[in-house]
Amino acid sequence: MAKKLLLLGDEAIALGALDAGLSGIYAYPGTPSTEITEYVQHSKAAKEKNIHCTWSTNEKTAMEAALGMSYAGKRAMVCMKHVGLNVAADPFINSAITGANGGLIVVSADDPSMHSSQNEQDSRFYGKFALVPIFEPSSQQEAYDMVHYGFNFSEKYKTPVLLRITTRMAHSRSGVVRIECRDQNPLQMPGDLRQFVLLPGIAKKRYKNLLNTQMHFIEESENSPFNSYTDGPDKSMGILVSGIALNYLMENFPDRKVPYPVLKIGQYPMPRKLVEKLFAECGEVLILEDGYPMIEELIRGYIPGGKKIRGRFDGTIPRTGELNPNILAVALGLTDTKGLPVPDLVVNRPPQLCSGCPHIDSYKALNEVLAALPKGRVFSDIGCYTLGALAPYEAINSCVDMGASITMAKGAADAGLIPSVAVIGDSTFTHSGITGLLDAVNDKSPVTVLILDNATTAMTGGQDSAGTGRLEDICKALGVEENHIRVIKPLKKYHEENVKIIQEELDYHGVSVIIPRRECIVAIDKRMRQKFK
Amino acid sequence: MKKDIILAGVGGQGIISIASIIGYAALQEKMFLKQSEVHGMSQRGGDVMSNLRISHDEIASDLIPYGQADLIISVEPLESLRYLGYLSPEQGWLVTNTTPFNNIPNYPDLGNVMAEINKLPRHIALDADTLAKEAGSAKSANIVILGAASPFLGLGYEKFEDAIRFIFRTKGDEVIEKNLAALKLGREFADRNI
């Protein structure tokens, strides 16, 4: 028997890519996708083969760099969490029109139940919107296999493909068997040097071409090893199941024999003939998918009538949140299982800033200055410092999407909320705060921006931060006046001084930037451990 | 043989090491394994849990259904109660540390927490932090807990010793010996209290 490796879904994808001749992985960190890139970064083989694996500044730059590598004929992968695909949406949608040259896989990791995200958006809609094939693994082994398959598919049809995973797949470990490794592609220019020039004349042709290819994509889905129809004796119901939901279905049948016909989906667009067969043969159809009811919506259409369809829309499955074996048991009419009651005394234990975290001292100083003003003027962003929303700090009033702190503060200042404050982490600032700061500078908006520089991307586990060592220069270059760029050290002993500086800048009617600078203590710890290893 | 295990604790308490050791031991026995964790937000002093399933037959779901876990292994007493919904009412065991990790203002009275634990028909509760110090390694409370859980995992005790030698192989003999001592103290406590 071939040797089994115990891998996280993320690691299986990374290893699959390395084995399939990857030349570069591009990504910005984001739970639960981060470990894909980190696996490549820690891989000796990747180092020997000189595979690109440093972090990108954001998901858009990552997507574009991967497209460039594909242009040059090599295999590229780009990875992000689901909301990252919003940031990368422009190049992603357009890459479907340009098409690929070297194999191009876009991995987007969804987070149903929002374990560590702002929303539970379903990336499959993006795949469908862009008209590209989507792969959705039901096991770590499939995740590995789909990368090989996906690269070949991408090169066969010259199209990017989307690999959609969820938190459970990304962060669950299981056995994976490798297949034969393949060399990297040589540098090879696109056959048509205007393929990537989306001037209207060319884009129109390429879009038609993409539309014409859809029927081939459907045909491929009908014959895909990842889509399968398994017959069952009881035709009163058929089950249409996608991705990891398959495992929860099987869990409910200890002998793994489902009495109903089951159509399992791992590759989109939907395999039309198989769907028609399921509907022709079964009384009603239960649809099981983790994430939004995308398949269900597609099949229900607008017109009522026809076969009975059961799923998230009719309440058979809860409308939101991650699936699990118990939800499926209820949907299948089986007996639900229950454990012991949880005693009432069990209280929540929310995550919190580490004791000694530099953000604590920044918030304490900021809170002291703002105490004199009516509440509600601090726009923040996404990172460890978002935990400043909770007690005892209760220091911030917004967290929407990366970069929104500066721009929302500017908009509020435009509306007359003066002073208005933005609080943004260093990595978030370079991800998508810079352009907003330029807007504020151009409008001379009265905003005070705190760039919390802890020299790392802490929230996602301490990755390099793109602007470390250059934040003042970046602000200066954007036009922030030099005497309104203030660096402070967030430590208790400098509290009075820090309060004074923040006060001065709040009083200034224009753009000021305050940079509280002190390294994340977890990052220091990690650095020390590596040094003395 | 099939064991469904919930591992519980607070971010940074080492439940992933427990999972790795059990996982390694199970793989040596040619068992199938699925282990599911949640990373990210939850790591900053928040509650963390992991589903660990080992079985001689192929495993379907990454998640353990409610009421089906054979075992809850917890490195913290309050956390041990959080996941009772997963524990099998008929045969589930709870193995927990009694040393609280108190990082919230409203941590319930420890006496009441212990009273809830003691209500369970099958449980082992031990002061793993003190035993770990006895073993010479204050950081090994998680391994003490693993030792106390080892009688319920369906694998020979020496399999866990082998796994510790493997998992800590890069850390030197001293670390290995201390962890083996921690494992033993946990096991002896369980043997006395089953």
Ligand SMILES: Cc1ncc(C[n+]2csc(CCOP(=O)(O)OP(=O)(O)O)c2C)c(N)n1
């Ligand atoms: C578009 C998008 N990409 C990625 C993430 C994941 N993410 C959340 S916070 C964060 C990093 C924040 O780093 P930084 O701004 O330096 O703050 P720190 O956590 O270090 O305090 C990342 C990558 C996200 N929420 N949205």
Ligand code: SF4
């Ligand atoms: S990881 Fe670093 S930045 Fe995040 S809370 Fe801890 S010390 Fe602060």
